Amino acid sequence: MTHAVTIAPSILSGDFAALGGECRALAEAGADWVHVDVMDGHFVPNLTFGPQMCAALRPHIQGTMDVHLMIAPVDAYIGAFAQAGADVITAHHEAGPHIHRTLQAIRAAGCKAGLAVNPGTGIDAVAHLLDEVDLLCVMTVNPGFGGQSLIPAMLDKVRALRALIADRPIRLQVDGGVSLKTARSLAQAGADVMVAGSAVFQGGPEAYGRNIRALREAAQGVMA
Numbered sequence: 001m002t003h004a005v006t007i008a009p010s011i012l013s014g015d016f017a018a019l020g021g022e023c024r025a026l027a028e029a030g031a032d033w034v035h036v037d038v039m040d041g042h043f044v045p046n047l048t049f050g051p052q053m054c055a056a057l058r059p060h061i062q063g064t065m066d067v068h069l070m071i072a073p074v075d076a077y078i079g080a081f082a083q084a085g086a087d088v089i090t091a092h093h094e095a096g097p098h099i100h101r102t103l104q105a106i107r108a109a110g111c112k113a114g115l116a117v118n119p120g121t122g123i124d125a126v127a128h129l130l131d132e133v134d135l136l137c138v139m140t141v142n143p144g145f146g147g148q149s150l151i152p153a154m155l156d157k158v159r160a161l162r163a164l165i166a167d168r169p170i171r172l173q174v175d176g177g178v179s180l181k182t183a184r185s186l187a188q189a190g191a192d193v194m195v196a197g198s199a200v201f202q203g204g205p206e207a208y209g210r211n212i213r214a215l216r217e218a219a220q221g222v223m224a
């Protein structure tokens with residue numbers, strides 16, 4: 001069974017000189033969420049933005065601001081991202097030794113708690129954390145950069161996590177290499193939140209609406 005799909009464009013693929021306008025354009029184009037990739041040049045080999053950028057973007061985002069923290073350590077920054085207006089804060093299992101405490105801190109800050117797992121992390125790592133989780137993020141590429149190809153073995157992981165979640169109210173997000181070619185199999189495996197950077201931003205602003213519609217239709221099994 002496939003679920004209704006949420007499309008979360010990643011502004012990592014947007015125009016960094018005009019990100020407020022990009023967020024407004026995404027809302028007009030029918031995006032459900034905006035996904036903000038925070039990278040520290042340490043946990044991942046790339047640097048992007050911090051809480052000040054999130055606070056500046058917040059008024060330009062309609063609906064959910066989905067903040068993906070690829071930083072270590074993470075706990076000291078949760079308050080700042082919550083203050084910046086994040087709705088979902090996702091931390092990586094691999095980012096520190098006390099992920100259970102991190103997830104609790106995210107909820108205590110008033111946000112939905114997301115737990116991301118890198119491609120090399122097995123599903124056992126999340127099995128005892130589900131009570132603290134509102135969203136599971138399966139990294140379908142190695143984190144750090146947009147525009148990579150989906151790692152095919154991640155489909156099995158998505159399927160296994162969907163079974164593990166059972167009827168808990170946990171969103172199952174996939175992040176990396178989501179495209180018209182991969183969206184259907186990801187949705188069939190059980191993903192219900194699709195992060196997409198290059199697949200949404202390709203072709204420029206006049207293509208955003210078309211790209212989002214096509215991704216949604218591909219994921220839900222409707223002809224684009």
Ligand SMILES: O=C(CO)[C@@H](O)[C@H](O)COP(=O)(O)O
Pocket residue numbers: 010012013035037068141142143144145146147148175176177178195196197198199
């Ligand atoms: O977190 C990340 C990369 O680390 C992602 O959110 C990417 O930004 C997705 O980009 P595409 O693979 O869709 O181009």
Ligand SMILES: [Fe+2]
Pocket residue numbers: 010035036037068175195
């Ligand atoms: Fe991401």
